[in-house]
Amino acid sequence: MSTATYSLAGSQAVCYHCGEPCEADSLVYDDKPFCCAGCKTVYELLAGNDLSCYYDLNAKPGTAQKAGRSRVRYDWLDDRQAASKLIQYTDDEIAIASFKIPTIHCSSCIYLLENVYRIQPAIVRSQVDFVHKTLRLTFRKKDISLRQAVELIASLGYEPQLTLNDLEAKTTSSSNRSYYLKIGVAFFAFGNIMLLSFPEYLGIDALSETPLRRFFGYLNFLLSLPVILYSAREFFQSAYGALRQRSTNMDIPIALGMIVMFLRSSYDIFMLQGAGYMDTLASLTLLMLIGRLFQNKTYATLAFDRDYKSYFPVAVTVSRDGHEASIPLSGLTIGDEIIVRNEELIPADSILLAGEAMIDYSFVTGESVPVPKKAGDMIYAGGKQTGSTISMTVAKDVSHSYLTQLWNDDAFKGAEEPGTISLANQVSRYFTPAVLLIAIAAGAYWARTDMHRAMNAFTAVLIITCPCALALSAPFTLGNAIRILAKYGVYLKNTAVIEKITTIRSIIFDKTGTLTDKNGRHISYAGDKLSFEEQIYVASLTYHSSHPLSRKVYQYLSEVPTMLVSDFREVQGQGVEGLVEKHMVRVGSATFAGGQAADTDRPQASGVHISIDGIYRGRYDIRNEYRTGLNGLIQTLRSHFDLYVLSGDNDREKENLRQIIPADHLMFDQQPADKLRFIKQLQEQHTGKVMMIGDGLNDAGALRQSDVGLVVSDDTNNFSPACDAIIDARRFEGIDHLISYAGDAMHIIKASYGISLLYNMAGMYLAVQGDMSPLVAAVLMPISSITIISFSTFLSWIAARRRHLIKPFAAKS
Amino acid sequence: MSVLFVLISACLLMALVFLLAFVWSVKQGQYDDDYTPAVRILFDDTTRSDSSNKTNPEQ
Numbered sequence: 001m002s003t004a005t006y007s008l009a010g011s012q013a014v015c016y017h018c019g020e021p022c023e024a025d026s027l028v029y030d031d032k033p034f035c036c037a038g039c040k041t042v043y044e045l046l047a048g049n050d051l052s053c054y055y056d057l058n059a060k061p062g063t064a065q066k067a068g069r070s071r072v073r074y075d076w077l078d079d080r081q082a083a084s085k086l087i088q089y090t091d092d093e094i095a096i097a098s099f100k101i102p103t104i105h106c107s108s109c110i111y112l113l114e115n116v117y118r119i120q121p122a123i124v125r126s127q128v129d130f131v132h133k134t135l136r137l138t139f140r141k142k143d144i145s146l147r148q149a150v151e152l153i154a155s156l157g158y159e160p161q162l163t164l165n166d167l168e169a170k171t172t173s174s175s176n177r178s179y180y181l182k183i184g185v186a187f188f189a190f191g192n193i194m195l196l197s198f199p200e201y202l203g204i205d206a207l208s209e210t211p212l213r214r215f216f217g218y219l220n221f222l223l224s225l226p227v228i229l230y231s232a233r234e235f236f237q238s239a240y241g242a243l244r245q246r247s248t249n250m251d252i253p254i255a256l257g258m259i260v261m262f263l264r265s266s267y268d269i270f271m272l273q274g275a276g277y278m279d280t281l282a283s284l285t286l287l288m289l290i291g292r293l294f295q296n297k298t299y300a301t302l303a304f305d306r307d308y309k310s311y312f313p314v315a316v317t318v319s320r321d322g323h324e325a326s327i328p329l330s331g332l333t334i335g336d337e338i339i340v341r342n343e344e345l346i347p348a349d350s351i352l353l354a355g356e357a358m359i360d361y362s363f364v365t366g367e368s369v370p371v372p373k374k375a376g377d378m379i380y381a382g383g384k385q386t387g388s389t390i391s392m393t394v395a396k397d398v399s400h401s402y403l404t405q406l407w408n409d410d411a412f413k414g415a416e417e418p419g420t421i422s423l424a425n426q427v428s429r430y431f432t433p434a435v436l437l438i439a440i441a442a443g444a445y446w447a448r449t450d451m452h453r454a455m456n457a458f459t460a461v462l463i464i465t466c467p468c469a470l471a472l473s474a475p476f477t478l479g480n481a482i483r484i485l486a487k488y489g490v491y492l493k494n495t496a497v498i499e500k501i502t503t504i505r506s507i508i509f510d511k512t513g514t515l516t517d518k519n520g521r522h523i524s525y526a527g528d529k530l531s532f533e534e535q536i537y538v539a540s541l542t543y544h545s546s547h548p549l550s551r552k553v554y555q556y557l558s559e560v561p562t563m564l565v566s567d568f569r570e571v572q573g574q575g576v577e578g579l580v581e582k583h584m585v586r587v588g589s590a591t592f593a594g595g596q597a598a599d600t601d602r603p604q605a606s607g608v609h610i611s612i613d614g615i616y617r618g619r620y621d622i623r624n625e626y627r628t629g630l631n632g633l634i635q636t637l638r639s640h641f642d643l644y645v646l647s648g649d650n651d652r653e654k655e656n657l658r659q660i661i662p663a664d665h666l667m668f669d670q671q672p673a674d675k676l677r678f679i680k681q682l683q684e685q686h687t688g689k690v691m692m693i694g695d696g697l698n699d700a701g702a703l704r705q706s707d708v709g710l711v712v713s714d715d716t717n718n719f720s721p722a723c724d725a726i727i728d729a730r731r732f733e734g735i736d737h738l739i740s741y742a743g744d745a746m747h748i749i750k751a752s753y754g755i756s757l758l759y760n761m762a763g764m765y766l767a768v769q770g771d772m773s774p775l776v777a778a779v780l781m782p783i784s785s786i787t788i789i790s791f792s793t794f795l796s797w798i799a800a801r802r803r804h805l806i807k808p809f810a811a812k813s
Numbered sequence: 814m815s816v817l818f819v820l821i822s823a824c825l826l827m828a829l830v831f832l833l834a835f836v837w838s839v840k841q842g843q844y845d846d847d848y849t850p851a852v853r854i855l856f857d858d859t860t861r862s863d864s865s866n867k868t869n870p871e872q
Contacts, residue, residue: 053856107852114853130849180839188832192825212817219825 017043018157019060042156049118054108061108063157074154076315076326077147086146086162088136094124097146098136099160101153104128113158120144120152135160162314179293186231186289189223190282196220200275201775217269217276224278228262232285234292250424250471253432254288257466264459268774277463280777284468287785295475295495297482304493304723308382308404311697312347316340319391329398336394340385348381348394349401355390359383362512362696382697406672406701423499423746424474427753428467435465442768450770457770463777464763469756469784474749477792481745484800488807489728490738497724500708501742505688507637508679508702511647511657513695514712517625517729523556527610527618534617535560537580538610541587544568545576549608550587553620575609586611590619626656629733634660636736646670646678648698676701683707693735697721710735737803744799752792759784 013022016032017039027034030047034040039062046054054061076082089096104113110128113135117123122143127136135158139149150160196216239255242248258281265276315326317339324339329347332338337353340346346359357373361383370386373379379392381401398404443458478495485492492498509515530538539557542550544565568578575588586593593609594616607619637643644665645657651668658666667678675692679702682690692699692706695713700721703709709723712732720726727735763780766772800806838844 107855110849110852111856114856128849129846130852131846177839177842177844180844181836184832184835184839188828192828196821215818215821219821 014060015039015062016055017060017062019062038157045119045156046112051112051115051118054112057108057111058106061106063103074147074150075317076328077150078145079315079326079328082315082328083146090141093140093142094138095141095146096136096138097149098134099150099153099162100132100134101158101160102133103158104130104133104135109158112156113153116152116156120149123149123152176293176296179289179296182231182234183286183289183293185226186282186286189227189231190279190286193220193223193279193282196223197275197279197778201778217274220276220278221266221269224262224265224281227282227285228258231289232258235288248425248429248432250428250467253428253435253465253467254471256432257462257468258284260459260462261466264463265774275774277774277777280463280774280781283778283782284466284785287782288468288471291472291475291479294479297479297486297495304720304726308407308697308700311345311382312398313345316347332394332398334394334397337391338394339389339391341389342385342387344385346379346381346383346385346392348398349396350379350381350392350394352377352379353391353393356388357385357390358387360386406676423749424471427470431467431470435462438465438764438768442770445768446770453770456772457768460767460770460772460777461764464767464772464780465760466781467756467760468781469759469788470753472785473752473756473788473792476789477745477748477752477796480793480796481741481800484797484805485738485741488734488800488805489731490734491726493724497708498742498745500689500724501691501739502746503689504641504691504708504739506642506644506682507691507693508644508646508682508706510675510692510694510696510699510702511645511653512649514693514699515626515630515645515657517627517714523552524621525618526621527616530610530617532560533581534612536563537583537585537612538587540565540580541568541576541578541585544578545570545587549622550576552622553587553608556620584613593619627729627732631660633733633736637739644678644682646675646702648672648675672698672701675699676705678702679705694721694723734805737805741799741803741805744803745796748792748795748799751795752788755791756784756788759787 013033014020015022015035017034020035020039022033022035027037027040029040029043032043034043042062046052077086086097086099087095088098101113103109110130113128114126116126120139122140123137124140125136125138128134129136135153137149137153139146144152150162153160196219199213199216235251235258236255238249238251242252261277261281261284265278265281268274268276269278312329315328316332318325318327318332319337319339332348338347338350352373352375354375357377357379358370359373359379360370361380371383378395381396381398381404396402399408439458439461442461443454446454446457475495478498481498482492482495535557539554539560540562542554542557543562545551545554563580565578565580568576570576571588571592575586575592577584577586577588579585587608587610590607590609593611594614607621609619610617634643638660642665643661644667645661646667647653648670649668651666654663654666654668667674670678675698679690679692683705689707691708691710692702693710693712694703695711699711703711703721703723708725711720711723711726712729713720713726714729727738759780763776763784766776797806
């Protein structure tokens with residue numbers, strides 16, 4: 001399929017709006033080709049409102065309207081309670097609402113969304129935040145409702161992301177703000193203290209007699225107060241927290257060094273009219289805060305903590321006393337009668353009352369062929385209705401439904417550990433006592449002769465060994481690594497994931513959507529050759545069917561034109577039939593088309609059988625297509641890791657998979673809870689840490705239970721279940737590079753630990769002698785920090801090149 | 814030399830004003846989105862010229 005569309009794009013016109021290739025009977029408007037009516041409508045709307053600048057800023061900026069356009073209903077926004085979750089401010093005149101719009105991707109989007117007032121004058125003001133992909137909309141309440149405003153935005157191709165998760169979690173102001181403030185204060189103090197310490201650096205003795213020197217000292221003390229009390233507060237808090245839990249972390253020696261530095265400097269300034277180490281204190285705090293900020297890279301557009309609420313609808317249609325009403329999902333109770341339309345998700349375990357249900361459970365099990373259900377059948381939450389509208393009675397609460405129960409498992413209860421790496425904590429376990437011992441030894445040595453010198457030596461050791469460089473090596477190596485990986489197409493939740501990746505011993509794959517490509521299915525035809533006319537008949541018929549397999553056949557035949565079909569009939573779970581040019585065409589299962597014998601010889605493929613005028617002609621075999629590079633990836637990983645495949649699907653692919661993975665490591669018909677349990681068992685057998693690679697909600701439990709949960713995503717704008725990392729599906733074959741790069745990063749950190757320890761020893765040599773001047777500290781500390789920063793940044797970049805992680809995406813084909 | 818006391822105090826106060834301005838701007842959220850304002854300023858306000866073009870022929 002992929003090659004077919006690609007060659008089409010070369011020869012045929014592409015849509016002026018979205019850049020998708022246009023089909024043979026494409027629409028032309030204003031001399032511009034459009035791939036579908038949706039794109040054309042958007043163009044007409046924009047051109048009619050002087051907004052065609054949208055197309056001048058970027059070529060083909062639109063989002064494709066043709067496929068995947070879910071008919072989202074916004075009726076529920078009329079519900080006051082539901083709407084209040086979106087509206088941030090309201091008075092008699094106006095209301096301000098803000099929503100997340102994942103499709104915002106270029107300057108054209110900003111232009112259009114900020115100019116919607118030209119289309120709808122009732123919108124007073126709209127403001128885009130590109131980084132967070134949010135739109136803030138101010139509109140006049142009298143003229144349009146929130147629902148109308150949202151529908152307008154959605155009709156332009158910018159569908160807001162309105163899920164329970166997004167609504168419940170009120171926008172938290174980004175934690176970076178507090179880092180900006182802390183860094184600003186530290187930088188202010190650092191610059192001024194440096195300036196006031198200048199005479200000391202230059203050794204200008206002329207000042208020593210004057211009150212100026214004392215004045216400078218007092219000013220330095222004042223300037224350092226906000227640094228120690230505000231900017232450096234988190235280091236003290238973290239050290240205190242670790243001490244209370246009787247554990248060690250890197251912040252303990254840092255906090256110790258800072259306190260000693262501050263006390264010793266205050267003593268110097270007030271008692272001895274000395275200069276103190278305030279400049280070192282400020283520069284240290286500044287550098288370490290920058291390290292924290294650098295490490296604290298977050299992806300505003302990605303969420304790593306999604307649960308089922310992100311997937312579930314915000315509102316459901318309920319039938320009460322013969323009236324249909326849209327109510328928020330949280331208001332749903334057992335016994336309610338709900339109405340589920342085509343493409344809508346079933347929010348809770350329910351019993352079918354009426355209607356023809358074809359439930360697509362791909363969400364829950366990974367099996368993509370819809371299952372027919374009869375009235376009275378239990379339908380589990382998470383299934384998606386395809387076809388006509390159905391009504392059913394809710395049998396279980398939303399949170400106690402079969403699928404959502406997974407989130408009640410213990411795996412989801414434990415608090416997430418913060419993103420600190422354990423290597424640093426291990427080092428500090430030895431580092432802190434060693435430094436204290438040396439400081440005490442040096443103090444004791446001088447105490448026999450010179451008490452003042454003893455104090456000097458003791459404090460100087462603690463100051464000079466304040467492990468600033470040590471503490472910076474991990475943030476800069478890992479911070480740089482996650483940026484390089486993000487460019488490559490792998491998004492990590494935090495830097496600690498890198499260390500966790502290096503401890504992995506087993507890797508578990510999900511099958512559908514992970515090993516296989518959801519979109520790319522391999523289609524081949526077997527049977528009597530179909531003439532071009534006959535292909536037209538099949539294409540015409542499948543064009544009208546919504547069954548995924550029929551759609552695949554239609555896509556496969558997308559180059560042949562279609563004709564009018566009469567007497568079209570769809571038999572649930574069987575197939576479709578209809579008259580095309582007076583020929584009776586049947587497309588569907590083997591029994592439906594009349595070719596029973598043919599189905600047995602290739603059980604691993606889903607077959608779409610064709611009969612024309614009652615004569616069986618052949619079948620289209622549709623096989624799951626494995627991702628490119630899968631074989632190579634498995635070959636590389638197999639020698640280092642235990643590989644398993646857990647599939648929610650049946651075992652028709654077993655033969656194929658056995659060639660690359662041992663049969664006893666292949667598990668089929670695995671429910672979401674089974675996957676979770678399997679990983680728990682594996683972890684209890686002490687076979688090392690486990691990495692789970694999955695894609696959908698059905699892997700959510702396993703992803704959470706595993707030590708590293710990696711999600712393969714075809715579109716990173718889409719929701720992914722809670723995980724530690726998201727990998728772009730195009731980079732699937734790079735998973736082994738990711739693992740080896742994580743190892744490289746840890747080696748780089750160890751090497752830079754070595755370097756900073758050397759610096760510490762050199763400084764210690766001066767410090768134990770008891771007459772180290774503040775100038776030495778002021779020079780040595782920044783130099784060691786900058787060496788470490790450049791060393792780790794440079795090496796992590798070199799390593800990334802060696803692992804082929806720095807390369808652009810190949811053209812999407 | 815005593816003028817230095819006054820000068821340095823004045824300089825520090827001035828620097829403090831800038832620090833407060835920075836704090837204000839961070840709290841305002843001016844650093845939350847570092848991309849959109851840069852793009853927004855480059856958009857031409859085309860409506861006015863377009864609408865004047867449209868009204869001209871009528872006159």
